[in-house]
Amino acid sequence: MKKNSMNIRSVLTIFLVVAGMAAMSQTKPNVVILATGGTIAGAAGSGVQSGYTSGQVTIDAMLNAVPDVMKLATIKGEQISNVGSQDMSFEIMLKLAKRINELAAAKATNGVVITHGTDTMEETAYFLNLVVKTDMPVVLVGSMRPSTAISADGPLNLYNGVAVAADPNAKGRGVLLVMNDWIHSAQTLTKVSTTAVQTFMSPIRGLIGTTAYGVNDYYRYPDQKFGLKSEFSVEGVTKLPRVDIIYADVDMPADLIDASVERGAKGIVIAGVGNGNMPKAALDACSRASKKGVIVVRSTRVATGTVGRNVECNDDELGLVASYNLNPQKSRVLLSVALLKPRKLDEVQKIFMDY
Numbered sequence: 001m002k003k004n005s006m007n008i009r010s011v012l013t014i015f016l017v018v019a020g021m022a023a024m025s026q027t028k029p030n031v032v033i034l035a036t037g038g039t040i041a042g043a044a045g046s047g048v049q050s051g052y053t054s055g056q057v058t059i060d061a062m063l064n065a066v067p068d069v070m071k072l073a074t075i076k077g078e079q080i081s082n083v084g085s086q087d088m089s090f091e092i093m094l095k096l097a098k099r100i101n102e103l104a105a106a107k108a109t110n111g112v113v114i115t116h117g118t119d120t121m122e123e124t125a126y127f128l129n130l131v132v133k134t135d136m137p138v139v140l141v142g143s144m145r146p147s148t149a150i151s152a153d154g155p156l157n158l159y160n161g162v163a164v165a166a167d168p169n170a171k172g173r174g175v176l177l178v179m180n181d182w183i184h185s186a187q188t189l190t191k192v193s194t195t196a197v198q199t200f201m202s203p204i205r206g207l208i209g210t211t212a213y214g215v216n217d218y219y220r221y222p223d224q225k226f227g228l229k230s231e232f233s234v235e236g237v238t239k240l241p242r243v244d245i246i247y248a249d250v251d252m253p254a255d256l257i258d259a260s261v262e263r264g265a266k267g268i269v270i271a272g273v274g275n276g277n278m279p280k281a282a283l284d285a286c287s288r289a290s291k292k293g294v295i296v297v298r299s300t301r302v303a304t305g306t307v308g309r310n311v312e313c314n315d316d317e318l319g320l321v322a323s324y325n326l327n328p329q330k331s332r333v334l335l336s337v338a339l340l341k342p343r344k345l346d347e348v349q350k351i352f353m354d355y
Helices: 002-025 059-064 067-071 090-106 121-131 154-165 255-262 280-291 328-338 345-354
Strands: 030-037 074-083 111-115 138-141 175-179 182-185 209-212 215-218 243-247 267-272 295-300
Touching (some): 030 090, 030 154, 074 090, 111 154, 138 154, 154 175, 243 328, 255 267, 255 280, 280 295, 295 328, 328 345
Parallel strands (some): 030 074, 030 111, 138 175, 243 267, 267 295
Antiparallel strands (some): 175 182, 182 209
């Protein structure tokens, strides 16, 4: 009898171990979706019209349209805002960053997905890349067609975005964007078409990887500072300093630069011609602004390429900063974050080299 009792206990122990291992193998990662609106949440009067209204669909409705996404992870959705990305603001971006940092600190979340409009998605992605303090995957997804369109691209983008956010191999790659089967780094992506589904490119450094129906393939890690290695923090920050972008062209009026200074800008980004260049009158106005303590960054309106220091303009003499690989909109984001505390000109230039 004693021997039989021991055998029963042994069998029971083995059963519990196997059951526990099976349960562990079925444990899904926890992914939080933070919804902000955009075309992915847009709706139109029919499936074949180009006009639509952004931010009409809630995160719950989006998830109901992609039931298979629940097989990838345990999903929790939060509605942060519901706006078209033309109305994205630093206020909403700060709210996103602080919520991600809260989720990271709680250590119960494996990844975050952010639904977002495409127009300003690269700015939000780059901002978060600078200020979120985590190495867990943070993935932005959007769409070029509203949810009511024939062949709407949002559902598959959302599915693939969750697949990347739930993937341990995506950890430590910074803030990512997943659209149309491509995985981009926040550092390199830019929007290149007003209407095409394949609207995002990473022209200088290339893709982070690809995803196909939730199967992910990674090529590289970003090579500049981000996330846990970033020196920037938005803890306690409620407002960012004013930084203006001024577009350079033939005979550009230099008084636009003077007006920006007069209106209280702490920084100015010039979307310059070619290698961040501009007419002499504008260069003189930039130099005047620099002498007044306003940080002026030379970027370029050209789609790709690097703006080098002291190439066509004497930055040392004029007191200017070269943007290197950052386009005007990302230069504005970086300068806004950098100017949360007083910085010397050479310090700002190093930041543009590092980030």
